[in-house]
Amino acid sequence: MSGAAGTSPPAAGRPRLIGAxxxxxxxxxxxxxxxLNEQFQYRVxxxxxxxxxxxxxxxxxxxxxxxxxxxxxSVGGIxxxxxxxYYIVWTLVRSMNIVFTPYGWEWRIRExxxxxxxxxxxxxxxxDLGFFIGWKVVVIVLWLPLAALLALLFxxxxxxxxxxICVFAVAIWGAYLIRSLNQSSIGMxxxxxxxxxxxxxxxxxxxxxxxxxxxxxxxxxDWVQTIAGLLPFYWTFGFPIEALVADLPADRLLGGLAMxxxxxxxxxxxxxxxxxxxxxxxxxxxx
Amino acid sequence: MQSAQPAVHVSDLRKTFExxxxxxxxxxxxxxxxxxxxxxxxxVDGISFDIAPGEVVGFLGPNGAGKTTTLKMLAGLLYPTSxxxxxxxxxxxxxESEFLRRIxxxxxxxxxxxxxxxxxxxxxxxRAIYRLHPDDFRRARDxxxxxxxxxxxxxxxxxxxxxxERMKVEICAALLHQxxxxxxxxxxxxxxxxxxxxxxxxxxxxxxxxxxxxxLTSHYMADVQALCKRAIVxxxxxxxxxxxxxxxxxxxxxxxxxxxxxxxxxxxxxxYGEVLSAEDGVVQLRVNRFDAPSVTARLxxxxxxxxxxxVDPPIEDVIDSVFAEARDLRQSEAP
Numbered sequence: 001m002s003g004a005a006g007t008s009p010p011a012a013g014r015p016r017l018i019g020a021x022x023x024x025x026x027x028x029x030x031x032x033x034x035x036l037n038e039q040f041q042y043r044v045x046x047x048x049x050x051x052x053x054x055x056x057x058x059x060x061x062x063x064x065x066x067x068x069x070x071x072x073x074s075v076g077g078i079x080x081x082x083x084x085x086y087y088i089v090w091t092l093v094r095s096m097n098i099v100f101t102p103y104g105w106e107w108r109i110r111e112x113x114x115x116x117x118x119x120x121x122x123x124x125x126x127x128d129l130g131f132f133i134g135w136k137v138v139v140i141v142l143w144l145p146l147a148a149l150l151a152l153l154f155x156x157x158x159x160x161x162x163x164x165i166c167v168f169a170v171a172i173w174g175a176y177l178i179r180s181l182n183q184s185s186i187g188m189x190x191x192x193x194x195x196x197x198x199x200x201x202x203x204x205x206x207x208x209x210x211x212x213x214x215x216x217x218x219x220x221x222d223w224v225q226t227i228a229g230l231l232p233f234y235w236t237f238g239f240p241i242e243a244l245v246a247d248l249p250a251d252r253l254l255g256g257l258a259m260x261x262x263x264x265x266x267x268x269x270x271x272x273x274x275x276x277x278x279x280x281x282x283x284x285x286x287x
Numbered sequence: 288m289q290s291a292q293p294a295v296h297v298s299d300l301r302k303t304f305e306x307x308x309x310x311x312x313x314x315x316x317x318x319x320x321x322x323x324x325x326x327x328x329x330x331v332d333g334i335s336f337d338i339a340p341g342e343v344v345g346f347l348g349p350n351g352a353g354k355t356t357t358l359k360m361l362a363g364l365l366y367p368t369s370x371x372x373x374x375x376x377x378x379x380x381x382x383e384s385e386f387l388r389r390i391x392x393x394x395x396x397x398x399x400x401x402x403x404x405x406x407x408x409x410x411x412x413x414r415a416i417y418r419l420h421p422d423d424f425r426r427a428r429d430x431x432x433x434x435x436x437x438x439x440x441x442x443x444x445x446x447x448x449x450x451x452e453r454m455k456v457e458i459c460a461a462l463l464h465q466x467x468x469x470x471x472x473x474x475x476x477x478x479x480x481x482x483x484x485x486x487x488x489x490x491x492x493x494x495x496x497x498x499x500x501x502x503l504t505s506h507y508m509a510d511v512q513a514l515c516k517r518a519i520v521x522x523x524x525x526x527x528x529x530x531x532x533x534x535x536x537x538x539x540x541x542x543x544x545x546x547x548x549x550x551x552x553x554x555x556x557x558x559y560g561e562v563l564s565a566e567d568g569v570v571q572l573r574v575n576r577f578d579a580p581s582v583t584a585r586l587x588x589x590x591x592x593x594x595x596x597x598v599d600p601p602i603e604d605v606i607d608s609v610f611a612e613a614r615d616l617r618q619s620e621a622p
Contacts, residue, residue, distance in 0.1 A: 014465070015417075015419050015420060015423035015424070015427065015464065015465050016419075016420035016422075016423050017388075017417075017418045017419065017420065018418050018419070018420055018421075019418075020418070022418075023415065023418035026414075026415035026418070027412075027415045027416055029415070030411055030412045030414075030415040030416075031412065031415075033408075033411075034401055034404060034408055034409075034412060037404055037408060038401065038403050038404055041403055042403075115359070115364050115392075115394070116399040118363065118364055118382065119362060119363075119364070119387060119390075119391070119392055120387060120416050120417075121384035121385075121387035121388050121416065121417065121418075122384075122416050127416075280366050282364065282365065283304065283365070284359050284364045284365055
């Protein structure tokens with residue numbers, strides 16, 4: 001055994017590195033690939049998960065359709081067919097909106113599981129983003145037959161323009177980014193409180209009311225809509241759905257994307273600042 | 288030739304945790320709503336040492352001694368409370384990418400691999416995370432697969448591997464970026480003897496081929512004896528010994544064991560020393576190490592000796608006596 005100091009010159013030098021940007025892209029691709037491989041192994045579990053998830057919008061849809069029919073065909077100018085379109089698109093947006101939650105952060109921090117991520121030369125959120133991107137590909141594949149079934153049952157009215165489709169395609173990823181950044185920042189609360197649940201539940205309640213998840217925001221009072229426009233929630237839920245179903249003018253579509261960009265920048269800055277302070281409190285217990 | 292700059296430099300390093308304390312029971316739980324009490328735990332209490340590039344050092348101590356806390360500070364997982372710390376010229380707590388590319392940490396009870404997928408998939412993720420050139424990655428991967436005999440394992444989902452197989456794969460994944468410094472925290476924990484040997488010889492080979500610096504904690508003295516010439520013994524966050532493993536016994540062990548085989552069976556040898564055992568004409572005596580030569584001479588002169596050997600006690604016993612000595616010292620210091 002040659003363990004003495006300096007007696008064994010390296011057999012090989014340092015390994016060569018690829019470029020930083022190519023490396024970053026590689027991390028996203030590999031994480032997404034891992035998620036794809038892993039989640040397709042559990043396609044039955046994922047299917048049941050999806051079926052469970054569409055229960056929520058189907059309830060909303062049945063309630064609003066019934067009310068609309070009782071009120072002569074529409075509520076607040078939204079017809080039964082438009083409600084159907086809203087809530088079917090809702091299911092896709094909701095699936096795209098699923099991110100690594102504060103509960104996941106709580107588990108990582110409390111159990112010391114964050115240690116492995118901290119040893120790697122990459123910000124842990126990058127791996128999370130990549131992994132959930134891969135999962136979303138699985139979700140979209142599984143969503144298609146469910147959406148077709150819902151469309152057959154509820155006959156949605158949907159005739160988007162090319163611009164609306166393009167804005168929607170960008171907006172669902174924008175929504176994903178905003179939610180990922182915000183929920184990761186909330187997860188950091190665990191560094192101080194050990195448990196993040198109550199704080200996260202409060203966040204989810206506010207999101208439910210001000211995002212367009214519970215009802216289309218156009219049915220809310222004007223003052224609620226004004227507040228919602230100033231907060232990030234609407235831009236992660238109502239806006240992507242309305243971009244596809246609500247015939248929004250071009251300036252509102254592009255303005256919505258600009259708001260998403262604004263909230264992505266704010267979310268990234270907040271997360272970076274919180275992380276810098278929070279990580280000093282990590283005790284790596286158990287790990 | 289020894290490099291001027293140590294791979295690891297630690298000076299007066301301290302880590303203090305503030306932990307909440309309260310009595311059990313409902314009353315204490317209610318009281319804690321109003322007033323919380325905390326206690327300071329000095330996990331690492333002013334330790335200093337340097338490790339030269341390429342050196343393999345055993346970090347020994349009982350549970351709760353501060354070994355893992357020290358390793359975590361060296362790996363950048365924990366912020367030190369105070370003190371100086373440098374690993375390959377970097378301040379670990381900054382966790383710069385260049386630093387993280389040059390170190391690795393293997394924790395015996397942790398799994399970094401994707402549970403449901405073959406290890407090869409996790410290896411690819413490591414390639415991406417460390418931005419490794421594909422050729423260099425493949426060379427390292429294939430080298431480790433051969434050295435660790437992983438050929439039949441890396442294609443199976445990790446969940447289907449045994450503990451020992453998983454640990455081998457884990458070590459492989461942790462070294463794909465060819466780090467210069469290895470922090471190994473109980474890498475053979477829970478493994479059978481054969482697997483322990485395999486991992487030991489792999490670490491020795493990695494050190495030989497790459498000139499890597501290794502700081503190793505293990506409860507298995509065989510690991511330390513096989514790999515390390517130098518040992519650092521830590522207890523209650525303080526260093527009790529830092530030097531050659533071979534001299535640890537000389538410094539801390541005050542006794543030697545004399546094993547005597549008598550020609551005509553058992554005899555009373557208590558006048559020569561403490562009789563540890565006496566079976567089938569073989570007597571084990573514990574004597575003061577400085578008295579060993581004179582006791583040996585007297586035995587050979589006065590007794591019908593057929594065979595006689597003088598041995599140092601096992602290193603485990605030496606370590607135990609180090610900790611016992613430290614415990615006694617603390618108790619005598621206590622008010």
